Amino acid sequence: MIPSHSTNGQEDFSPLRLISELEEQQEWFAQVLHRTLCQSLSGANLLLQLLERGNGASTADALPWQDLRQSLSGSMQELHGIMDWLRAHPMAGIPLPIALRELAASRGVAFFCDIPEACPALQPGSALARVIYFLASTGTWGKGRLQMQLSHRNGVISFFLKSEDFDKTDWLQRIELLEPALQSRARIVGASFTVTSDEIRLIYPAPRTSLEDVPCSH
Amino acid sequence: MENHADTAKYLQLYLSETGHQVDVVSTLTGGIAALSGKNYEVVISDLGLPDGTGWDLLKATAHQPPLLAIAISGYGTSNDRKRSRQAGFHFHLLKPFNLDEIDHAFREAEAQTALPVGT
Numbered sequence: 001m002i003p004s005h006s007t008n009g010q011e012d013f014s015p016l017r018l019i020s021e022l023e024e025q026q027e028w029f030a031q032v033l034h035r036t037l038c039q040s041l042s043g044a045n046l047l048l049q050l051l052e053r054g055n056g057a058s059t060a061d062a063l064p065w066q067d068l069r070q071s072l073s074g075s076m077q078e079l080h081g082i083m084d085w086l087r088a089h090p091m092a093g094i095p096l097p098i099a100l101r102e103l104a105a106s107r108g109v110a111f112f113c114d115i116p117e118a119c120p121a122l123q124p125g126s127a128l129a130r131v132i133y134f135l136a137s138t139g140t141w142g143k144g145r146l147q148m149q150l151s152h153r154n155g156v157i158s159f160f161l162k163s164e165d166f167d168k169t170d171w172l173q174r175i176e177l178l179e180p181a182l183q184s185r186a187r188i189v190g191a192s193f194t195v196t197s198d199e200i201r202l203i204y205p206a207p208r209t210s211l212e213d214v215p216c217s218h
Numbered sequence: 219m220e221n222h223a224d225t226a227k228y229l230q231l232y233l234s235e236t237g238h239q240v241d242v243v244s245t246l247t248g249g250i251a252a253l254s255g256k257n258y259e260v261v262i263s264d265l266g267l268p269d270g271t272g273w274d275l276l277k278a279t280a281h282q283p284p285l286l287a288i289a290i291s292g293y294g295t296s297n298d299r300k301r302s303r304q305a306g307f308h309f310h311l312l313k314p315f316n317l318d319e320i321d322h323a324f325r326e327a328e329a330q331t332a333l334p335v336g337t
Contacts (some may be wrong), residue, residue, distance in 0.1 A: 034266065038292035040314055044222030045314035050228055071224060078255070 021184045028180035035177070036078040044071040081141070081174075096122035097150060101138055106146055107140045112149045120175040121157060121204075128204055131185040132159045135193075138178055139200055160201040174201060219249040219263040219275060220290070225313075229262065232317055246270030255280045260327070262286055262320075265291040265302070273305035280306065286327035290315060 047068050091099045091158040095117045104111035108208055115122060122129045133152070136159070140146055151157070163171055184202070186193035191204035220226040221244040230240045243249045247270045253275070261284040263272035272289050273321070279323075287309075289302040294312035302310040309323045 013240070032293040039222040039225065040312035041223055042292070043228060046225060046228035046232070046317070050232060124239045 010020050016119055021156045024184055025181055032177050037075060040075040040078055091124045091133050099133055103136055109140050109146045109148050115152045131189050135182055135202060157204045160199055163198040219243050221267050246274055249275045250278050258284050260286045262288045265289055275303055275304040285331055288323050
C-alpha cells in the first residue's frame with residue numbers, strides 16, 4: 001500500500017511532516033520497548049519475588065535461580081538487539097553500492113547490484129542512500145540466508161531483501177517491529193516501502209498510482 | 219490473559235500456591251471463549267495482546283463482569299488508567315508489578331463483597 005502522503009520522489013522536509021515522523025517513531029520505540037524489555041523484565045521480576053517468598057519450591061524443583069539467570073540473559077539479548085537497531089549505521093563516507101557490498105560480505109548475505117558506484121543519488125550525502133543503508137543494516141541482522149539487490153531501471157531505483165532459508169518467523173517478527181521506522185524513512189525521501197512474507201522492498205521514486213505501474217526492475 | 223509466557227507461568231504459579239484455581243489464555247480470542255464458557259470471579263489481563271487488548275475483553279463480556287478485574291500493562295499514563303477504568307477494570311497495575319499489589323487487589327475485592335474472591 002502506498003503511503004497517502006507519498007510525494008513521488010519529492011523529498012518532504014516540511015517541519016510538520018518531520019515532526020509527525022518523529023512522533024510516530026517515538027510511539028514506535030515505546031511499543032518496541034513494551035513488547036520486548038518490559039515484558040521480559042516483568043517476568044524476571046515476578047520470578048524474583050517468588051524466590052524471595054519461597055514459592056515454587058514444591059512445584060518445580062529446578063525453578064528458580066537458573067530460570068532467573070536465563071530470564072535476565074534473555075533481557076540482555078533483547079537490549080543488545082534494540083541497541084543494534086538504533087545505532088546510526090553510518091555509511092562511512094562511501095557510495096552506497098560499496099557500503100552495501102561490504103555490509104553483505106560481513107553478514108554473509110548475497111548481493112547483486114547493477115548501479116554504477118558514481119550514481120549521484122547513492123552518494124553518502126544522499127538521504128535516499130542513507131535510508132537504503134539503514135534498511136539493509138537493520139534487515140540483515142541475525143542468522144540465515146538473505147539475498148539483497150539494488151538496481152536501476154527506467155529511472156526507478158529499487159532495493160529489496162529476500163529471505164531464502166532464513167528463519168522467517170524470527171525475521172518477520174523483527175521486520176514487523178521495524179516497519180514503522182522503515183516506512184517513516186521511506187516517506188521522508190518519497191519512496192514506497194512494502195513488506196511481504198519473505199521480502200522487503202523499497203522503490204524510489206514512489207509510484208504514482210500503484211506498485212503494478214512500476215517498471216520491472218530486474 | 220497474558221501472552222508473555224514467563225509472566226503467565228509465574229503468576230499462575232503464585233496464584234495456584236495461594237489457593238486459587240487458575241486458567242491461562244494468551245489471546246483475546248481465547249479470553250473471550252474462556253469467559254463465555256465459565257464464570258470467573260477474577261480476571262487478570264495484560265492489555266497488549268496479539269489479537270486485541272484487555273480492554274476489548276471486558277467490553278466483550280460486559281454482560282457478565284467478574285468480581286475483580288485487574289489490568290496489567292507496561293503502559294501506565296493517566297489516559298491508559300482512565301481507559302482501564304472505563305473498560306471495567308478495578309485495578310491497573312504497571313509492569314513490572316509487585317505481588318503485593320495483586321494481594322492488595324484481592325483483599326480490596328473481598329472487603330467490598332464480603333466474600334473470598336477467586337478461591
